[in-house]
Amino acid sequence: NAGVTQTPKFQVLKTGQSMTLQCAQDMNHEYMSWYRQDPGMGLRLIHYSVGAGITDQGEVPNGYNVSRSTTEDFPLRLLSAAPSQTSVYFCASSYKGGSAEAFFGQGTRLTVV
Amino acid sequence: SQELEQSPQSLIVQEGKNLTINCTSSKTLYGLYWYKQKYGEGLIFLMMLQKGGEEKSHEKITAKLDEKKQQSSLHITASQPSHAGIYLCGADISGNQFYFGTGTSLTVIP
Numbered sequence: 001n002a003g004v005t006q007t008p009k010f011q012v013l014k015t016g017q018s019m020t021l022q023c024a025q026d027m028n029h030e031y032m033s034w035y036r037q038d039p040g041m042g043l044r045l046i047h048y049s050v051g052a053g054i055t056d057q058g059e060v061p062n063g064y065n066v067s068r069s070t071t072e073d074f075p076l077r078l079l080s081a082a083p084s085q086t087s088v089y090f091c092a093s094s095y096k097g098g099s100a101e102a103f104f105g106q107g108t109r110l111t112v113v
Numbered sequence: 114s115q116e117l118e119q120s121p122q123s124l125i126v127q128e129g130k131n132l133t134i135n136c137t138s139s140k141t142l143y144g145l146y147w148y149k150q151k152y153g154e155g156l157i158f159l160m161m162l163q164k165g166g167e168e169k170s171h172e173k174i175t176a177k178l179d180e181k182k183q184q185s186s187l188h189i190t191a192s193q194p195s196h197a198g199i200y201l202c203g204a205d206i207s208g209n210q211f212y213f214g215t216g217t218s219l220t221v222i223p
Contacts (some may be wrong), residue, residue: 033211042119042201044216058210090155092211101146102203102211104156 002026006091006105013081014113021076021108023091028055031094032074033102034066036087043090049074081112116206119214126192134187134217136202142207143205145185147176150199150216155171159187159200191221197221 001023014029020107022030035050045058046100049068055110085097092102118137126132137174144163148156160169162178162185169176173190189196202214 014128035213040122040215043203043210043213045210059212069217091157094211101161102156103158104148104180106155107153 002092004105006102006108011110017081018079023074024072025093029095033092034076035090038087046078083112086112116212117214123218125220129191132189133184134200136185136214138176138183140183140206145178146203147187155161190223
């Protein structure tokens, strides 16, 4: 069982560059989400999806886009990276939203210079 | 997230000491989860509490959810260096969005 797989693990971007963080799960979970983790701020929800074709904004969605074309994949796109997006990003999936155990990927450490 | 307040932010204890981490919400929680994160790694699920007054234990870690389902505590008995890491509480507050507390960094000195 691979669980939740995030790629890449590390990334350095220049301001203004775009990139996509990949997230895939093999547990047939309907609910997937993206978080960013910053010192003193905990994990904050960026976007989430309750199923293929359905996405919604979380707490800090600005500067990020998502799509959910399949149950397995939930990529996070940074259209024009900014230094404020330097963070550690975690993808999570669960059987259902809210009250269900979430499984987390290992994280992507992103630095925007 | 401001939805969940976690305290303390950091904790340094001598090996063998007991400690408690608190997680408080102003709203009723539909499920309270405790996770542990080792530095530089992903989150590991510890326990889930759903019913008011519920208490669960795993090895030397006990978590409780109060009757009003607005506060939870995580208690570690006889701490060990292996307990070191960041402890996060998480909860469903709005029905579909899962929020996390700010985390508690635990250091255990041998």
